[in-house]
Amino acid sequence: MRSTATATLLLLAGTASAFSVNAPAAPVAPVSGSRLAHQEVDADAAFATSTFPISPDDLTVKCKSYLAPDVLIGTKDGGACLGEDFEFVAAVVGPIPKEEYLSALDTFKLEDSFDTNANWFGFNVDPLQPNRVWFFGRSVSQHTNDFMGAKPEDTKDGGVLTLPPQVFHMDFNE
Numbered sequence: 315m316r317s318t319a320t321a322t323l324l325l326l327a328g329t330a331s332a333f334s335v336n337a338p339a340a341p342v343a344p345v346s347g348s349r350l351a352h353q354e355v356d357a358d359a360a361f362a363t364s365t366f367p368i369s370p371d372d373l374t375v376k377c378k379s380y381l382a383p384d385v386l387i388g389t390k391d392g393g394a395c396l397g398e399d400f401e402f403v404a405a406v407v408g409p410i411p412k413e414e415y416l417s418a419l420d421t422f423k424l425e426d427s428f429d430t431n432a433n434w435f436g437f438n439v440d441p442l443q444p445n446r447v448w449f450f451g452r453s454v455s456q457h458t459n460d461f462m463g464a465k466p467e468d469t470k471d472g473g474v475l476t477l478p479p480q481v482f483h484m485d486f487n488e
Contacts (some may be wrong), residue, residue, distance in 0.1 A: 360441035368486065370439035377447040377484050381434060388412075389419050397487050427461035428475070430454070445486045453477040 361370055368376065380387055380395050388396040393416050401409040410418065424430070433452040440446040457466040457473035466473040 355441050357441040361439075361444060364444040366444040367488065368445075370444065373439050373445070373447055373486060374437045376486065377437060377449065378434075380484065381432070388416060392416075399487070424461075427457065427459045428455040429458050430456075440483075443485075446483050447486075448481065448483045451477075451480045451482060453480070 366373075379385065383390065385391045385395050388394070388400070393400075393412055396412050396416075398412065400412040400415070402415040403409045431454050433454065434449055435452070436448070436450040438448050440448060453475075454477070455475040457464070457469050457475060459466065469475075
């Protein structure tokens with residue numbers, strides 16, 4: 315049984331400046347010869363003092379499980395993996411509460427029109443907010459059927475959509 319730990323999924327395409335979190339100050343450790351040493355977080359020290367109950371390795375595994383095809387961030391498990399306080403936030407959309415998020419994605423029926431590989435990579439727990447997992451996506455989709463009036467045969471590049479790199483994060487309550 316999955317816990318309902320996911321609180322937020324944030325999609326950032328380009329900038330994180332519009333989103334801030336009151337994160338605790340983290341220890342820093344100078345590294346000899348590094349010009350950025352005075353600004354680099356000592357992640358090991360930050361995690362060592364964290365009171366969040368899930369280890370970074372276990373949290374990364376949990377995040378990946380929520381992206382699995384049988385869950386797909388709540389869209390395949392009826393939202394069972396999503397906490398009641400879940401919000402979807404994108405650069406120009408949201409916050410959208412859990413039920414609206416699930417209804418909106420169900421309306422689009424993206425899988426009926428696109429064969430998509432999200433190409434997730436770079437999973438990393440945030441040492442300043444140890445309940446947050448950051449990760450990247452480089453989605454490539456094949457437009458296979460009509461979508462909101464757009465026909466695959468009318469698309470450029472044979473219907474292949476290659477999205478720019480995107481940065482995502484998931485926050486967990488528990």
